[in-house]
Amino acid sequence: DAGVTQSPTHLIKTRGQHVTLRCSPISGHKSVSWYQQVLGQGPQFIFQYYEKEERGRGNFPDRFSARQFPNYSSELNVNALLLGDSALYLCASSSTSDLYNEQFFGPGTRLTVL
């Protein structure tokens, strides 16, 4: 297993555009979480999905949305991009939804908004 995979690796967009980021979890993992990591900061929780349902949402505006597909892969969508959305977006998967479970992180997608 290649672990958690994310695409694309890098992305450059302009203000006001829309972006879709993709994540494939480790085989057998049903939970996917998304984090935003701004330079110099720790990752900040955006969403968790488990069995295609939203289980948690961080303090992000409605411009951020996500979904999980029947194969447990996930997409993060961001509308009306702002300069401040420039960050590394991390996806993490785990086998269950509970808080004790180890999360396995992907390599991230580096988004630059110009």
Added chain:
Amino acid sequence: AQRVTQPEKLLSVFKGAPVELKCNYSYSGSPELFWYVQYSRQRLQLLLRHISRESIKGFTADLNKGETSFHLKKPFAQEEDSAMYYCALNTGTASKLTFGTGTRLQVTL
């Protein structure tokens, strides 16, 4: 709201010296605490969690509820310990981690 504080951005120690990476948290209930590590050009990965009470790669961390701390310690630093270390807190029922800003550990000869 929960918060994690890592006061040091950079900690530089000599090989063989003891290491202590500080982590304080803010949460009134029963927290679940983790240390995650990111080695150069690698992914963020779990180092240890307080519930396991284990030693990983010589590192240990004890939850001190009185001081609301979860400091990471190792008696003798090795070069391969150089990395970015993040303390993280989970307070809900979901996998929703609150991370600190991280401490870069630099072990020099």
